[in-house]
Amino acid sequence: MRILIVGAGIAGLTLAFWLEKDGHDCVVIEKAPDIRTQGYMIDFGGTGWDVADRMGLIGEMQRKQQPITEIQYKDASGATTAQLSLATFYKAANVEGKFMVINRRDIVQVLYEAVREKVKIRFGTALRSICQSDTGVTAAFEDGTGETFDALIGADGIHSTVRRLSFGEESRFAAQLGYRFSVFQIPRLAYDLGQTYQMYVEPGVQVGLYPYSADEWLVFVVQQSAEEAVPPQNERARTLREQLPKDRWIIGDIAAKLTDDTHVFMDTITQIELPQWANNRVALIGDAAYCPSLVSGQGASMAMAGAYFLAQELNRTDIHRAFRNYENRLRSHIGKIQKSARDFAPNFVPRSRFRIRAINWVLRMAKLPLVSQVIGKQVVLESIIDTV
Numbered sequence: 001m002r003i004l005i006v007g008a009g010i011a012g013l014t015l016a017f018w019l020e021k022d023g024h025d026c027v028v029i030e031k032a033p034d035i036r037t038q039g040y041m042i043d044f045g046g047t048g049w050d051v052a053d054r055m056g057l058i059g060e061m062q063r064k065q066q067p068i069t070e071i072q073y074k075d076a077s078g079a080t081t082a083q084l085s086l087a088t089f090y091k092a093a094n095v096e097g098k099f100m101v102i103n104r105r106d107i108v109q110v111l112y113e114a115v116r117e118k119v120k121i122r123f124g125t126a127l128r129s130i131c132q133s134d135t136g137v138t139a140a141f142e143d144g145t146g147e148t149f150d151a152l153i154g155a156d157g158i159h160s161t162v163r164r165l166s167f168g169e170e171s172r173f174a175a176q177l178g179y180r181f182s183v184f185q186i187p188r189l190a191y192d193l194g195q196t197y198q199m200y201v202e203p204g205v206q207v208g209l210y211p212y213s214a215d216e217w218l219v220f221v222v223q224q225s226a227e228e229a230v231p232p233q234n235e236r237a238r239t240l241r242e243q244l245p246k247d248r249w250i251i252g253d254i255a256a257k258l259t260d261d262t263h264v265f266m267d268t269i270t271q272i273e274l275p276q277w278a279n280n281r282v283a284l285i286g287d288a289a290y291c292p293s294l295v296s297g298q299g300a301s302m303a304m305a306g307a308y309f310l311a312q313e314l315n316r317t318d319i320h321r322a323f324r325n326y327e328n329r330l331r332s333h334i335g336k337i338q339k340s341a342r343d344f345a346p347n348f349v350p351r352s353r354f355r356i357r358a359i360n361w362v363l364r365m366a367k368l369p370l371v372s373q374v375i376g377k378q379v380v381l382e383s384i385i386d387t388v
């Protein structure tokens with residue numbers, strides 16, 4: 001089959017890998033001029049781990065994993081109020097030995113290296129329109145050219161153009177979880193982070209940091225927000241400088257490093273829920289179809305799972321049945337992950353000091369087997385690779 005994949009992110013590159021292996025003729029288009037290596041840290045395990053393992057890439061990913069061993073909670077003075085060892089968390093969630101912390105850019109890089117010699121990837125190419133018939137789907141590109149394929153797969157992320165063109169406006173499918181996040185890099189400060197992810201939380205805002213390279217840190221801010229849009233790039237650094245609690249911990253020093261030309265990746269924390277993931281010869285995978293949000297910690301894993309199941313089905317049967325089977329296999333699991341993230345969302349950044357104290361208490365008790373079991377049950381991390 002001749003298949004167009006829109007988006008060279010985690011889902012798109014994984015799908016390209018499997019389709020090429022199965023002998024399909026696939027083309028990937030990516031609107032960015034190169035693979036997007038935007039940085040942030042990803043918790044990676046479960047089904048995604050097993051898919052990467054079957055691709056023969058898990059060793060390479062493990063070599064690039066971040067050596068973070070602990071999460072530390074700080075108070076306004078910088079004292080540690082609670083700490084959670086990742087080893088304890090992995091044990092509680094029953095994922096010991098099959099879970100890693102890795103930057104998104106490194107996952108994408110590993111996937112890209114695995115396909116770049118085999119698959120046609122057209123960078124700097126964006127989709128303009130889609131026209132379907134009984135026999136094919138024609139994609140028109142922004143450069144004025146067009147081509148016809150047997151199927152078109154939208155792997156173009158949470159703000160998917162394929163979804164807008166084939167299913168409807170984003171607002172119909174987007175459910176806001178009440179927050180916005182910001183991610184940006186700063187030069188490292190004279191403060192030893194060691195191998196920890198450190199964060200400060202107060203009602204409505206969370207500021208976290210971890211070492212990103214020898215001389216850079218990555219800062220992750222989550223703010224309570226009912227807004228459905230975020231400020232434009234040129235206003236983000238200033239907005240954050242104004243809003244961050246600069247008299248707490250080392251947040252003033254962080255804000256001072258956030259200059260107007262710092263690139264800030266900012267978005268709302270949103271889930272995507274569609275009544276169906278395929279429309280005739282067009283299907284969606286990854287965040288475009290079922291973004292579980294960063295609260296779930298499973299978007300990357302599910303992007304790879306969707307790509308894997310869809311490729312398996314396209315190898316077994318015709319396009320329409322393949323699309324149906326892929327969705328039937330994955331939908332209820334995605335539903336579980338999305339619900340779990342929605343239920344946890346109010347605690348992601350607690351709204352009261354009482355809740356913050358309660359969470360700190362639970363984390364301090366996390367070494368106790370009963371408490372760690374309760375924490376472990378909050379995350380849906382089992383692999384479904386052989387069970388659906």
Ligand SMILES: Cc1cc2nc3c(=O)[nH]c(=O)nc-3n(C[C@H](O)[C@H](O)[C@H](O)COP(=O)(O)OP(=O)(O)OC[C@H]3O[C@@H](n4cnc5c(N)ncnc54)[C@H](O)[C@@H]3O)c2cc1C
Binds near residue numbers: 287
């Ligand atoms: C701050 C943050 C923290 C996260 N933490 C975790 C975590 O701990 N664990 C986890 O599993 N997940 C996490 N996620 C989620 C995870 O990053 C996503 O779920 C995952 O990247 C989705 O993969 P995707 O391939 O569907 O989309 P993306 O990775 O967004 O890739 C989409 C690609 O499509 C391209 N594209 C977009 N539009 C077009 C177009 N019109 N034409 C051509 N190309 C286009 C984009 O440039 C991009 O390359 C986090 C996300 C964020 C933002």
